[in-house]
């Protein structure tokens with residue numbers, strides 16, 4: 037059963053230096069209380085990193101086996117009191133669901149991993165393969181003080197990982213139009229990100245004698261041009277091509293033929309899937325207008341107007357290219373453009389018969405979710421703490437073992453985030469099984485089944 041107390045602790049991250057540190061400390065105390073075996077077992081070392089994050093080192097019995105890592109985070113995005121069926125930090129149970137901020141992103145993983153390990157320890161289990169567990173405290177605001185510090189600490193210790201598993205994708209059930217059965221998407225990369233601040237300055241004055249153009253009007257026109265001119269379609273130039281090829285047999289005729297021949301049909305397919313926001317995020321670098329600020333009084337022409345625009349960069353594009361397109365689209369020197377944060381899409385992790393992590397995930401998914409009809413490589417449309425671990429391994433995977441239905445995706449960072457009790461139990465079962473399946477020292481034989489790889 038989900039430790040409901042974890043959801044009740046409001047570990048909200050507003051900005052990098054605006055965290056609810058009281059709640060973060062309480063979360064640390066909470067996990068020590070509910071997972072006593074994890075904190076007292078002789079072969080498990082726990083450390084607090086960056087003041088609030090946790091790093092667990094689980095020493096396996098066979099030092100020859102290269103360790104792996106499980107990553108999660110305890111912080112959550114803010115939640116408004118309105119719009120929710122139940123208050124976001126009440127952990128209310130209703131018709132088999134637990135409601136609350138963090139139930140999908142990402143206390144389900146943080147608590148699920150520790151819960152699975154606690155169960156194993158109570159059965160006197162000791163793993164053969166060593167592994168690390170990282171529970172970050174600031175993923176939602178960059179991960180620089182939590183996840184990144186954990187990565188740097190491990191790097192300083194000379195650690196290399198055979199693979200790493202973080203949040204960022206899931207088992208999609210009815211999310212992809214045309215696919216009826218649940219499919220597991222394990223993200224082999226995540227999109228890059230670019231956040232720009234746009235500023236326009238103009239002379240302030242009395243609203244009774246306004247100039248032809250004001251800072252607000254100029255800025256509004258600029259952001260509107262960005263919204264009306266989406267970034268180019270790149271569908272088929274990144275790993276989403278692999279994803280749809282793997283999923284081709286899930287579509288009914290004639291779509292299955294179309295998906296098998298994306299070299300020919302990708303322009304057509306991209307026009308269809310871009311109609312929905314999640315589909316659009318697979319097709320291109322997305323443009324999101326997220327902040328707009330100007331004005332202080334109805335009869336004062338403001339001097340300053342500013343806006344923030346956040347782009348999530350398609351794996352086939354780079355920051356520099358996006359920036360050039362933005363400048364060309366705005367095409368107005370009065371709009372000052374400054375870069376707030378920027379990073380390119382993450383490297384693509386291996387997806388082949390030699391990829392140990394993939395084979396272990398595949399086997400575990402088939403054990404725990406037998407109704408999943410395909411397992412395919414995907415793209416994480418957001419960002420995760422795993423991006424700070426690229427110096428430790430090239431095998432980084434983003435997959436939350438939870439079934440997401442069409443309306444669940446918008447609950448993440450939205451209203452009424454929830455997880456069913458059954459789905460949480462499956463998540464713990466997956467992690468319980470994954471830790472044991474990771475003890476193999478060589479790859480399992482290819483499985484004869486209809487599952488895709």
Ligand SMILES: CCCCCCCC/C=C\CCCCCCCC(=O)N[C@@H](CCSC)C(=O)O
Pocket residue numbers: 175176177178179203204205206211212309314315318416417418419420440445448
């Ligand atoms: C053809 C349709 C394919 C649809 C695929 C959609 C799959 C959606 C499944 C899960 C959603 C995952 C959400 C991504 C996780 C993002 C975690 C997050 O919120 N990170 C923050 C980090 C902020 S760092 C400044 C972010 O804003 O990305």
Ligand SMILES: [Zn+2]
Pocket residue numbers: 109141142175203
């Ligand atoms: Zn998250």
Ligand SMILES: [Zn+2]
Pocket residue numbers: 113141176449
């Ligand atoms: Zn998030």
